[in-house]
Amino acid sequence: MSESEDFAEELLFLSYSGTSILPNSWRRRLSEYGELAGIRNKRVSPHTFRHTGALFYILNGGDPFSLQKILGHTDMSMVRKYIQMTSADVKRQHNIFSPLKNIRL
Incomplete structure (x- = not known):
């Protein structure tokens, strides 16, 4: 199997609808996960x-x-x-x- 056959999409992270995740959505979600994980001394x-x-x-x-x-x-x-x-x-x-x-x- 060639590299091009491994993935049908060029994007690694997709929304539920299969479109690109907006940069601000991704940034906000990571920040929320950092808070949930209790990370306080580093920017997530x-x-x-x-x-x-x-x-x-x-x-x-x-x-x-x-x-x-x-x-x-x-x-x-x-x-x-x-x-x-x-x-x-x-x-x-x-x-x-x-x-x-x-x-x-």
Whole structure:
């Protein structure tokens, strides 16, 4: 089965009637879900999901160059803003991917 046969629609999220969900409806619904989930210290929005998805992509071993294409950015400066890592994230990534990890002395 080819990629074009996998999905009949180009849109990922559709309304009950099969039309595109309006951006404001999607934003409002996410905010409501955040409140219901008790999330108080973070903004729950499509943009936050985009940032979180980009960071998880990198933390799961994805490379920043393919992420740049996925996000649709022409240069890496914006991608850098999307993948700001905490010190704990950097340490964990270093422990996984360090070239010294597999050297046997």
